[in-house]
Ligand code: FAD
């Protein structure tokens with residue numbers, strides 16, 4: 001290790017694992033965006049809170065930027081290290097620390113993978129309900145830093161709802177224990193919620209107290225084929241009024257084509273413009289009959305043109321794969337991703353405006369729509385035409401995103417529903433948040449990170 005700054009780091013934390021191999025720098029320096037060339041100084045893999053503190057103090061002394069890093073499944077470039085930063089990976093801090101049956105709280109280190117949290121909750125007869133396709137790789141620290149959403153927000157809310165307490169190392173190296181698992185705590189500003197969704201720009205989450213809940217009731221999964229988006233919104237309204245929905249997700253024929261090309265099985269003989277995967281409580285014959293009646297009513301009205309209902313866990317998984325496989329099937333094409341939200345009531349008007357905008361902005365281009373319709377959250381992915389250089393493609397997409405961002409501002413929506421701002425959506429922050437809000441964010445960052453070492457250049461420029 002020739003860099004004198006790294007030598008001084010090892011002197012202050014002799015047991016700290018530090019990697020500098022080119023392959024490791026490449027591996028830890030990027031997330032799922034694959035747009036920026038990784039160029040970190042090194043990778044630090046602390047095993048204790050004290051080592052995290054030592055790294056932060058060193059970074060302040062040396063003025064080296066830190067990039068907190070979880071599973072690097074992020075889709076907004078938040079964990080990208082392309083400018084000589086030290087990547088601070090939480091991957092070795094991956095232990096479940098405690099479970100309290102009375103509080104129903106699981107305490108974990110930040111590097112625990114989401115699926116391991118699910119498994120630990122299940123072992124105690126309970127559930128941690130935040131869930132989505134990256135469950136096998138994303139970390140709870142990353143989920144907290146992005147306030148991750150996923151496929152069950154319609155029933156259980158975002159990550160924020162499930163955080164009972166946080167242990168955080170701030171940008172000055174101070175350790176804060178926020179909320180300590182309390183349900184009621186009206187003692188001033190709730191700094192826990194400030195940390196949630198801060199994308200590693202204020203400090204490092206090192207531990208979390210997670211609230212657990214009852215396991216979901218037995219469910220069934222239904223796949224629906226629909227003729228139009230208007231029908232889809234009506235079906236959502238009918239289903240929501242009659243059934244307990246655990247998830248209500250949509251995708252288009254173009255999305256299905258990508259998933260099928262990636263090995264999934266075609267669900268229906270005919271092609272249809274829109275599909276819904278919905279999971280709902282089906283604990284007894286009555287609930288199952290109600291769901292079937294809702295489906296038949298929609299079929300009679302012409303709101304639904306085909307459907308399938310799971311009769312086993314394997315069938316449910318097969319239907320879910322059609323929705324959950326979309327991101328992976330698109331990834332090799334390096335799509336330009338939009339992750340926008342509006343209030344559900346604004347959805348029809350926003351959609352009409354957006355669809356017109358997209359059709360005009362990307363004539364003949366493969367634009368793939370999917371998302372969490374019950375949360376007002378649309379993912380609009382644009383697949384680059386074959387052979388188009390990435391910078392030309394991104395510049396073109398950004399012109400359309402400018403217009404999209406304007407439409408969002410008119411409808412009071414957000415340029416990032418759940419993926420975070422990171423680098424990808426930084427140019428559009430001011431269409432979603434006011435100048436005054438961003439000025440306050442900068443002020444807060446100065447207090448918690450006076451030397452600007454925490455993930456600089458992400459969310460906003462200092
Ligand atoms: P990383 O990508 O490593 O980091 C994300 C951000 O968090 C970065 O800014 C990083 O600096 C910061 N960070 C990481 N760990 C810490 C820490 N301990 N302390 C402080 N800051 C930290 N997201 C959704 O919301 N909903 C979805 O449905 C969804 N589906 C996905 C499906 C797939 C297949 C993939 C690949 C991604 C999906 N994502 C989804 C995006 C991604 O999984 C989430 O953003 C996730 O929360 C990132 O976790 P991570 O551990 O991978 O974080």
Ligand code: MLT
Nearest residue numbers: 133324326327339371379
């Ligand atoms: C999803 O809903 O599948 C995720 O947010 C991932 C994505 O947008 O690609």
Ligand code: ZN
Nearest residue numbers: 150371379418
């Ligand atoms: Zn999503």
